[in-house]
Amino acid sequence: MAKRRMPGGMGGGNMNNMMKQVQKMQKQMEETQSELEKKVLETTAGGGAITVKITGKKEIVGMEIKPEVVDPDDIEMLEDLITAAVNEAIRSAEDMMASEMGKITGNLNMPGLF
Numbered sequence: 001m002a003k004r005r006m007p008g009g010m011g012g013g014n015m016n017n018m019m020k021q022v023q024k025m026q027k028q029m030e031e032t033q034s035e036l037e038k039k040v041l042e043t044t045a046g047g048g049a050i051t052v053k054i055t056g057k058k059e060i061v062g063m064e065i066k067p068e069v070v071d072p073d074d075i076e077m078l079e080d081l082i083t084a085a086v087n088e089a090i091r092s093a094e095d096m097m098a099s100e101m102g103k104i105t106g107n108l109n110m111p112g113l114f
Contacts (some may be wrong), residue, residue, distance in 0.1 A: 029105070032100055032101065033056075033101070036100055037055060037056040038056065040053050043088045043089040045082075050069070051101055052065040052085040052087040052088070054090065054092070056093055058090055058094070062069040
């Protein structure tokens, strides 16, 4: 019986090399993710009225509210500003993570990877 070769030159040696590359990429991704989770981003809303600090793990670690936006007669505006600032902080953290991981993966579409 003749030996069958895998199409596209995907023999055992190439598969081993590919697995090593995947393992190396996975290690780089884990290291990068760990570093990014420690980073703190700062975002603002309302022209700087509210500042939110968030980690790469999407944990809010600080918030500053300018006294002039605290109006007891307009709590709804303050709530809206806080919501906008927190949402922007989350987007920034997600964008940072996706951008840095994309550098490692070459922007491969790998849903649920990080």
